[in-house]
Amino acid sequence: MKNPFEKMPTVLTADELIDKAFRRAERAASAYNPPGGKVAKARQREELRVRTVSNVVRDNLRKILDRTPGVSTLPKFYQELVDTLVDRDQFHKSLARVNWAVKTIRNLEQRHVEKIRFERDPKEIAKLRRAFYGRVADILHEIDDDLRYLNQARNVLKELPVVDLELPTVVIAGHPNVGKSTLLRALTNARPEVASYPFTTKGINVGQFEEHYLKYQVIDTPGLLDRPLSERNEVEKQAILALKHLGDVIVYIFDPSEYCGFPIEEQMHLFEEILREFGEFPFIVAINKVDIADEEKVKAVEEFVRSTGLEPVKISALTGEGLEELKKRVIEIVEPKARELAKKIMEKELSKFRGEL
Ligand code: GDP
Known part of the structure; x- marks a missing residue:
């Protein structure tokens, strides 16, 4: 749209x-x-x-x-x-x-x-x-x-972001610098800053990818899902509400290397908040930067994520490690919606074709 x-x-x-x-x-x-x-x-x-x-x-x-x-x-x-x-x-x-x-x-x-x-x-x-x-x-x-x-x-x-409201959509969350936009670029055809976004000064990143002829959309919203709720103003809260009408699955990113500047305890805390806020959504947790992170820290995050009932995927958005597995997990969740959409589009095309005969 x-x-x-x-x-x-x-x-x-x-x-x-x-x-x-x-x-x-x-x-x-x-x-x-x-x-x-x-x-x-x-x-x-x-x-x-x-x-x-x-x-x-x-x-x-x-x-x-x-x-x-x-x-x-x-x-x-x-x-x-x-x-x-x-x-x-x-x-x-x-x-x-x-x-x-x-x-x-x-x-x-x-x-x-x-x-x-x-x-x-x-x-x-x-x-x-x-x-x-x-x-x-x-x-x-x-x-x-x-x-x-x-x-x-x-x-x-006029500055409202342009997104495809019908496509199955993955929303990426996690602290700044954990690798969200790197992941978006690695998964999709996105160039950075595709659409401007008036709620934050940073722009919204939107990208799409195709798998077995089905299309998916990935969105990264800097400034929205990267800080505790208490630090958000009313406008941001409202924008987060809007995201709920758009997203189908949340991919939460951890950076156990802590190069992002946030200790893992803080990242765990934010994760719990986002999990609570988007409780109705399916979640996938990605542990990023495994190419440089301490094994012990990676383990600590893994155990923590398992304690919430989820099985994390270890990835490196930079080297590409684990991304196929992450994609597979995303597709498992949103494929039914993508198929539904593809069917709808095909039926529309077919009826046009029949009408023309
Ligand atoms: P965002 O703020 O969450 O979007 O984070 P960015 O994607 O901008 O990444 C922040 C920094 O981390 C950049 O310098 C990236 O190159 C780096 N980075 C992201 N993913 C990885 C990774 O898997 N491994 C390593 N070594 N660096 C990464």
Whole structure:
């Protein structure tokens, strides 16, 4: 899935939009030389001005409405993320006010054009047009805060990470520097920093791999699953909630070499927290950096992991040792979902094919 807000246009401020519409109307009117006498000419020119201002403003505002998806229509993952970034109520209220402005300006246009058509005095005709301009400017100023809010929201919503919500997804967790992104790169085609991620400054890493024609997605979220819960702010907690709608299995990484800077006791503690928080998820534990770690430390971690009822996999993300075994364990868990998806895609293709015959 693409970023759902990808098509949302830049939202102009009231003054920018007024300026654009009035200029456009002036250009149209000066290029227009209608037939008839002085009054007929004035009437047609002013009508053109009114229509042009109304069209430019309404087209601009309607484009915002048409290209912004309703948050509640989005998949849960995106709904939760949107809630970390914008106030959903305010967002919808602002959109509703833009909609109100479109309708109100349309009504005003009709009323002023009718009056202009009945008016015989060129001065009065110009006055009607000016009155219309004034009303449009007032309405736009009235929704100026909403326009500014929508533009700010747009700028952050466009940064939402692009992930495939249908693919079976592995979420990698563990302290910083334990080797998460190295593992992601070793398992997948990912280049670092594939998508930006506004909740942390570090970006989200997304990669995919294929096995027996089935596709899997691996995600590493620096800043989210690498610290104790007590150190996370509300926004991060919400982003973690969003991850729950995306992940199918958690791969937790230990670094028994402690080169990451966190003693193994601390790593065990974080593991217990994440295990508690993602209790409903299947877990795989990988003990990384076995190429450089002390055997004793590796053993200590192994025993600890076994005491939680899980069997760890020893790997080196750097040398590739153990990665086939890790992949096998991941696939064992998520393959049914990958098969289900492949079946769905194939059936869709087949029905297209049958329909075309
Ligand atoms: P992240 O912060 O968890 O994503 O950690 P990185 O993937 O950036 O790895 C941190 C450091 O550990 C880097 O210098 C990696 O090269 C190194 N590293 C990662 N995996 C291994 C491994 O299996 N063996 C060794 N020797 N170094 C590793």
